[in-house]
Amino acid sequence: MLHIVNKSHYQSGALASCLRLARPGHALLLTEDGVLAAAKASAAASGVAAVLATLKVYVLQPDVEARGLAGRLIEGVGAVGYEGFVDLVAEQPTNQSWI
Amino acid sequence: MKKFMFVNRKAPYGTIYALESLEVVLITATFDQDVSLVFLDDGVYELVKGQDTKATGIKNHSKTYRALEGYDVEKLYVERESMAARGLGEDDLIVDVTVLSTAELADLMASQDVVLSF
Numbered sequence: 001m002l003h004i005v006n007k008s009h010y011q012s013g014a015l016a017s018c019l020r021l022a023r024p025g026h027a028l029l030l031t032e033d034g035v036l037a038a039a040k041a042s043a044a045a046s047g048v049a050a051v052l053a054t055l056k057v058y059v060l061q062p063d064v065e066a067r068g069l070a071g072r073l074i075e076g077v078g079a080v081g082y083e084g085f086v087d088l089v090a091e092q093p094t095n096q097s098w099i
Numbered sequence: 100m101k102k103f104m105f106v107n108r109k110a111p112y113g114t115i116y117a118l119e120s121l122e123v124v125l126i127t128a129t130f131d132q133d134v135s136l137v138f139l140d141d142g143v144y145e146l147v148k149g150q151d152t153k154a155t156g157i158k159n160h161s162k163t164y165r166a167l168e169g170y171d172v173e174k175l176y177v178e179r180e181s182m183a184a185r186g187l188g189e190d191d192l193i194v195d196v197t198v199l200s201t202a203e204l205a206d207l208m209a210s211q212d213v214v215l216s217f
Contacts (some may be wrong), residue, residue, distance in 0.1 A: 001208070001209050005111075009174045013140060014108075017108065017139065017140055020180075020201055021201065021204060021208060023205050023206070023209050024207070026209070037198075064135075074145075087106075094108065094209075094211055094212065094214050095212065095214070096208070096214040096216060097216045098216065099108075099116075099216050099217075
């Protein structure tokens with residue numbers, strides 16, 4: 001299953017709810033303001049750092065770059081472009097957008 | 100037949116999501132699919148008894164949840180943690196639901212063919 005979060009964890013409980021209900025082996029893609037949760041300064045508080053061991057975590061690179069976060073993310077997070085986004089959706093049996 | 104899960108995470112009336120979800124649920128049920136509804140986070144407020152929208156001028160759609168049975172939509176689930184965090188119990192809800200732990204709900208969600216978020 002692919003979980004997609006596009007909201008800042010500072011402003012919304014979407015990521016927290018997602019992490020509560022994601023199962024080991026699932027994938028998490030952070031897009032738009034969701035990418036803020038993978039910043040080095042935020043990853044511990046957002047919960048992203050803790051789930052790297054059990055979830056495959058990706059960020060949408062154009063959204064990372066747009067926010068000046070290139071080079072400022074924690075290690076272990078995969079970067080994908082728009083084509084990679086499509087691949088992730090196609091690879092997973094289901095996906096859930098935590099709007 | 101596919102398994103469709105509707106995940107409702109928002110309180111009613113503040114946004115249009117709750118009403119839109121109900122409409123899509125009814126459409127999906129018409130196509131004889133396996134439909135389940137989940138209420139978590141503020142979504143549990145969608146099912147609270149005693150909603151009275153008269154003074155706001157907004158249509159009260161909460162009674163529609165009681166009509167779902169007539170469309171063979173009988174799988175309604177609430178996450179225990181979300182309900183407890185809001186001081187609500189099953190007796191506060193307008194319909195009968197199955198209360199699930201976070202782990203049970205996670206498994207159920209992962210077993211769906213399609214998950215739609217509202």
